[in-house]
Amino acid sequence: MAQLRPGPNLSRIATSLGVSVATVSNALSGKGRVSEQLVGKIREHAAELGYVPSQAGRALRTGRSGVLGLVLPDIANPLFPKIAQAIEFAAASAGYGVLIADSRGNVSAQTEAINRLVERGVDGLVIVPRRATRISAASCPVAVIDTASTPGNTVAADHWQGGQLIAAHLADLGHKRILIIGNNPESNVQNDRAGGIRSGLCPGMSAETLWIEKLEHQAGSGCPLGLARKVGEGFTAFAALSDLQALRVLTELQRDGIHVPAQASVTGFDDLIWSAVVTPALTTVKMDMDAIAEIAVSALVKNIKTSSTREGALVTAEKDRVPMQLIIRQSSAPANPVQEHLQMENS
Amino acid sequence: MAQLRPGPNLSRIATSLGVSVATVSNALSGKGRVSEQLVGKIREHAAELGYVPSQAGRALRTGRSGVLGLVLPDIANPLFPKIAQAIEFAAASAGYGVLIADSRGNVSAQTEAINRLVERGVDGLVIVPRRATRISAASCPVAVIDTASTPGNTVAADHWQGGQLIAAHLADLGHKRILIIGNNPESNVQNDRAGGIRSGLCPGMSAETLWIEKLEHQAGSGCPLGLARKVGEGFTAFAALSDLQALRVLTELQRDGIHVPAQASVTGFDDLIWSAVVTPALTTVKMDMDAIAEIAVSALVKNIKTSSTREGALVTAEKDRVPMQLIIRQSSAPANPVQEHLQMENS
């Protein structure tokens, strides 16, 4: 049988150096009590040989794979890149790999995705759940990222506070009538954001909410939202509950000859890739994904290292709310001369 | 020491059934020659017990982890969701898991990411390279996804042909002067697309290329591109080399009072999430990511199963070019009454 892993293993280093594998293992891991000089010699030799420890061997022995699973409701979601990047970074920093699984489609696909990951032996799971799914305890520690309203949630952006930032910003700009625009009345995230906006309104301000239908991505753009008419009715600010909807709002207004921000302000959420690219650039509220990922991963890792059984439960200790941050861009500049002047200069 | 994996293992099933582990293993894998009835009994019992094979044990024994690595130049890239989703699906269908790594930043980060994955014991690697990186042969099979112009490339969308689709579409619409808009003259992908467009022009048509600077995502929108002036100069079609740039073009034109598509057509590439959402919806050219992923993964899997050594090289046998597909939406409807009528009806 061919040598499957061409690289050297512990015993090759051991024999080559005339010591035992146990000593090599201890020297390399820094755990056992090995003499300084021997440690040096062993490490040097290992490096020379280009030794790479076998994850399989280690995993079999320790019962830990060193891998975390990431389950997403829909990888095609535009927020995904940021989540994945942040989780991957946090995991890599903690010495873990990240296995992905897409629960595209329904809830049963989510369960399947979780199972696939568990079968691959992940030590823990980061789950961004679909709608308001309750995650039935998997057989490993689980961290859930969504909103405070989600049962079993561990950590999330403070969407409510994010909404308040939008409200305060629009108040500063002097807006009185706000139209909140979402596409999913069932979404915890969107409800938190909308609630935050309403709770943050100042006296004299009012808000209505418009739930628009979800677009089929293939089908081309849906019905016009009639936003120009809303401007006619006196709405001057459109607060979308996601940048994707903000984009829809912005382009429809522009197409219908409404000038943004001179005639109406548009704001979004999430600071998605295009928010800085469109003209005018979108004012938005950003999650601190790196912080969220860091909290989720470290909670998971702590749990993994603590409990010696793999029987996992939700890592619920924390329940962190990570504050969001307002990013002011041109789409919500106030429609007064001073601001317009400034805006022209830096555009 | 606590039982790390709570689940049953082969020997538990074996003793519980009074047979040998070898027989259980053979029955479950369907490889060995085990009597029909015994196979049935064993499988049934395994299912009852909720047996999940240990990947670690299997990996250690076989030298294969059953995991593929996916290396991306920048996970924050908006194309990433589609790539990841497609690769994950293709891999899962072939019985493989997908470990991700982000080579954010420079080329050395890419090498590091590859090493991290190799150290985790991936059986093969799917790499979307940065710029024109040459992938130095890693110690496992590698499939590279980029363009035909990329050295060592295995499979990619036919970006050139995609460009030709755009050219033919604009020709059909009666456009004469085309402005091609890209942001990276070094990019193989963008050059292929631009070349395809130019090569597909009909007699009487002409194209110029405008390379715009890359936006810093944080910095807010960059300088205006002066597109309205280009309309004044007689350009009637703006062919962006990616939907992100198309979005920038579309919103700037609209902000400056140019009506799309009445006064100018706008097209993009990639069918990114927002292309169907904006008003007017973007005409674009779509990659068949599922096909690309399927080809890359199956080439990898074939190579993994064939070669018994893990010494991998680039899986270069195929060199497939997967055709792209034109998706016509409102942003490039011709500016004649008939079309405008149709457009109103289905909008």
Added chain:
DNA sequence: CTGAAAGCGCTTACAG
């Protein structure tokens, strides 16, 4: 400070 030994769970020739 160092080493001999056991064992994690699996698969695969080989023998019966």
Added chain:
DNA sequence: CTGAAAGCGCTTACAG
């Protein structure tokens, strides 16, 4: 058709 045995590479008590 079935089983006994070896061994993948590692870590961890335990003994010296």
